[in-house]
Amino acid sequence: MIIENDKSQKTDMTNIHLVLDEKFINNSVDLFEYYYPGKNYFFVNKVLKDCKFVTPKSNVFFIPFDTPQWLERVREIVKTDLQSINILVHYLTKQSALHAMELKSISIYNRLYWMFYGADLYDYLSIRYNYQLYDYKKIGIGEKVVNKLRIALNRFKYIEDFSAVLDYFCFWNPYDYQLLCSYLKTKASFKNFYYVMNAHLNLNDSNEQSIGNKILINHSGSWTGNHLTILQALKKLDLTDKSIVLPLSYGPREHIEQIEKEVEVLFPGKYEIIKDFLPIQSYYKIIDECQYAIMGHRRQEAGGNLSFLLRSGKKVFLREDNSLFKFYKDVGYYVYSFEKDLFKEDAFTPLSSEQRQHNREVFRKRVQKENIDNMMLNLFK
Known part of the structure; x- marks a missing residue:
């Protein structure tokens, strides 16, 4: 424990x-x-x-x-x-x-x-x-x-x-x-x-930049991920040296099939699909290879994944009508707008060492033991 x-x-x-x-x-x-x-x-x-x-x-x-x-x-x-x-x-x-x-x-x-x-x-x-x-x-x-x-x-x-x-x-x-x-x-x-989640708190504190140039899209095959919107937006950008990672281990079958057909048409041979449900550490090891993450949700979702991504120094793009975009801004994270920042010239420039360290410190302060104590001891007061 x-x-x-x-x-x-x-x-x-x-x-x-x-x-x-x-x-x-x-x-x-x-x-x-x-x-x-x-x-x-x-x-x-x-x-x-x-x-x-x-x-x-x-x-x-x-x-x-x-x-x-x-x-x-x-x-x-x-x-x-x-x-x-x-x-x-x-x-x-x-x-x-x-x-x-x-x-x-x-x-x-x-x-x-x-x-x-x-x-x-x-x-x-x-x-x-x-x-x-x-x-x-x-x-x-x-x-x-x-x-x-x-x-x-x-x-x-x-x-x-x-x-x-x-x-x-x-x-x-x-x-x-x-x-x-x-x-x-x-x-x-x-x-x-x-x-x-123990898996979030036992991470390596290294501030090294991730190896690879992959883009993570969402965390599941749920309808709320609006995957087709993201894929069609990415098609307008230059992804010559990049590949896409799609976790689709759960979600409605018909939507997953729709996503698989769309990504094959738009990015043939330049994507990886995670179909198996993996132990959390194995899953995090795969998505840790992604420099960037784009979440298509218009609602709060994938909080555990986002905690890992922000903690690990990834560049995260969120929808502006997702309450998490405003929340993460409020608490001090570097997060980016899907609607505005994804189409800028520096969209696929990784976070700087200082930005990665800053996001890591924001995360660490939120989950430090004193805060967990306060949360749990005040729950029933």
């Missing part, structure tokens, strides 16, 4: 975590148990044999959220009257929202936390309010009809009800909190929280 000094908190509250099978969770189990020992119960929305990331521990329980008498199973495991609990929802789904609200309703003293990811709000805004995430056609007429029916049938009531009783919105980018408050009625307060 990366944390060394004993900063554990004494609390009478039980922490009930509702989680999905995500790569961040194993570290989080260790992190919460370090600061709040013996107070955490993690309930995973899968049976163990179907899990890809989350591993068994004494306080991790694999009970799908659609299990009959789910709450009774939780009572049997927690073995308290559940009158004093913190309820932490790690990525909001309809089932986790309903279970969290049920837990809150039966407790006398409780606090409800939304450990925010991104898609759990942005997908709702895209369908309910036509929030612009995509540059080109994503769905057919059938899905459009389904979404209109979902709106008409008020299928989003769970997120609206959840937000109304929410106590804390937990994330590291306050602009997403502002977005929540702009669209949903809530009295929730903002609390700083990020998933501490």
